[in-house]
Amino acid sequence: MRLVDRRRAPMALAHGLEFTIAENLRWIRSLTASSQELLVSQYNVSILGVLGKAAHAIGVPFGGWAYALWFAVLLLGLGALAWGEHVAANSSKPRPWFWPASFVWALVAIVNPLVWPYWQLLVAPLFLIHVAQGTALGLRNTRPTFWAVIAIFTAMNWLQNYAVVHYGGGLLALLLLLADAYRQERANGEREPHVSRLSAAAPNA
Numbered sequence: 001m002r003l004v005d006r007r008r009a010p011m012a013l014a015h016g017l018e019f020t021i022a023e024n025l026r027w028i029r030s031l032t033a034s035s036q037e038l039l040v041s042q043y044n045v046s047i048l049g050v051l052g053k054a055a056h057a058i059g060v061p062f063g064g065w066a067y068a069l070w071f072a073v074l075l076l077g078l079g080a081l082a083w084g085e086h087v088a089a090n091s092s093k094p095r096p097w098f099w100p101a102s103f104v105w106a107l108v109a110i111v112n113p114l115v116w117p118y119w120q121l122l123v124a125p126l127f128l129i130h131v132a133q134g135t136a137l138g139l140r141n142t143r144p145t146f147w148a149v150i151a152i153f154t155a156m157n158w159l160q161n162y163a164v165v166h167y168g169g170g171l172l173a174l175l176l177l178l179a180d181a182y183r184q185e186r187a188n189g190e191r192e193p194h195v196s197r198l199s200a201a202a203p204n205a
Helices: 002-008 011-015 017-039 047-058 064-090 099-111 117-134 144-158 163-204
Strands: none
Touching: 017 047, 047 064, 047 163, 064 099, 064 163, 099 117, 099 163, 117 144, 117 163, 144 163
């Protein structure tokens, strides 16, 4: 009976505190090692994955500098989210209800430690909104950079199984899309007050 109780007892009671601490430390080391291998995996296209592969290629140790850059991008992304919420709340222009959230989904595909290539489909809502807004005034009124960003992002999603995506092409396309979406929204925001002032002055004319 005592043997059965001993087997059912917690590890610390059955084997002692030192053994328990050693076992847990060994588990943490194995978990850290496997996580590090996954971070620098060829198929990890997150910002940490791309930085890890680049560091390995040029012989630089992967360490704190990469996590500092990752944290800076995370803060920048959270700032973009706050900006999106502010714009959606104060704009007279109707937007899809998921417009601010589309920036969050795009951010996941950048700052999540592990991102496999197909995760970039999370950016689909932002991509579709960007295309709709960019072509709202007609195809002839779009900027050449708009079509360049659309083409690059589409190509990188078609080439998910190729090294050009695994080694940073997909991440670059995603960042370009986010930057162009931000530029487009800023341009739309600058036009809104002008339109509002004209509308307000019309009855008095």
